[in-house]
Amino acid sequence: MALGRRGRDRTIDYWPGFVDALSTLLLVFIFLLSVFMITQFFLTQEMSGKDTVLQRLQSQIRQLTELLSLERAASQGAEGELSTLRASLAATEAERDRLRGQIATAPGAPDPSREQALSREVDMQRDAAARALSQVELLNQQIAALRRQMAALEEALNVSEKRDQESQAKIADLGRRLNVALAQRVQELSRFRSEFFGRLREILGNRPDVRIVGDRFVFQSEIFFDRGSATLRPEALAALDPLASAILELEKKIPPDINWALRVDGHTDNRPISTPQFPSNWELSAARAIAVVQYLIAKGVQPQHLIAAGFGEYQPLDSGTTDDALSRNRRIELKLTER
Incomplete structure (x- = not known):
């Protein structure tokens, strides 16, 4: 049963990657349109x-x-x-x-x-x-x-x-x-994004709990956090330390005139949570993203190159209600993007 579940986890879902690629193109278009509107305003x-x-x-x-x-x-x-x-x-x-x-x-x-x-x-x-x-x-x-x-x-x-x-x-x-x-x-940032992804692939290898979806690395939340918690587990350091080293190498390569950032996105499943610390999944997902960002800063990564974002349960990868589907939706995503 465990082997069958692991096989399903390794299945690559191309549709979210396609959607993210379209979203990136749309963001670039909106950015260029904003610049054009500002120019037209002046x-x-x-x-x-x-x-x-x-x-x-x-x-x-x-x-x-x-x-x-x-x-x-x-x-x-x-x-x-x-x-x-x-x-x-x-x-x-x-x-x-x-x-x-x-x-x-x-x-x-x-x-x-x-x-x-x-x-x-x-x-x-x-x-x-x-x-x-x-x-x-x-x-x-x-x-x-x-x-x-x-x-x-x-x-x-x-x-x-x-x-x-x-x-x-x-x-x-x-x-x-x-x-x-x-x-x-945009071309230069795309080149550095490819190098960064290649480096992360080398570091992470073929871990079953880490997937590549479009232009993002997806970590299962259980790698970093216990259920309902935003405190990093000691076992999480083995995954975060190589990640911090890769980001530090990236900071040395990218020219200072390119405005880039590594966005850390926190996601939860759709099961409600209501605790004094986390009244909803919004707070939980944001707190987890912030915890990862704070650890990377402690390892020497420049804060201006990091973004923490919480999405709650509103960006699921799997719409199912099984334990496997809920586990896929509890995740931390890393995305190299523009500021």
Whole structure:
């Protein structure tokens, strides 16, 4: 009976490995998608700032255009008034000349007061014309200044648009390089994962209580813990010490710029537990994962390269209710992954 049970334990279940492989691909895709969304967020923020500057410059150009139109209208009005004054001055001078001719040909002495009145009127017309001419000159100067200001704003707008195009090109290039770097890091981590798994296979040999499911090493909980306990058994050290040595070797090989971690997952069967120490299987599975992590840290493994996770009874390998099925579900899993 024991030989038959051991034979069943050695049967490799490919379906969980396939599911884990798909999960890993999905996680990588989600990570790349998150990076893309972050890049798009910063691009949107920068583009929003650029749009605000462009809108402000365009608003200033519209205001200057309206002001220029008003100045042109005022200049045209002043020029019309100047033309009217010039015509009036010409008519007054003609009237003066005509009256002077009449006075010169009329008998008797000329009338000095009338001639002086005509001279004053002519002078007044000339002064009004001079003032109008001065106003037209001032308006022309203001129009020239507005045109220079509009030219400067248009140049600034062109420079801003050029910088915006350059920024978009740089961001697109950065995104491409980031994707290439991420792909390289994933390939490197996959290579080290393969080396690590090969090393663990050498260390563990063909133990019947240790299985490989997909990209994970699966240890039966009974190797490390008594039933309902999260305290490591003395017999567990024989399995954990070689594991710690393999992780220490891995830390020396993987470059520091690769964010990796060994995830230790605790799993239980679906039989409920309710003790003061472990109110549910969540606490029990998490406490067991933490106990393994703490022992590895005590052996010199860097804490930043370890993750402890508890899954309770909610990730079973076997949906059966037999003792063998429940035993398969009580396990500790090791998985090399990204942080």
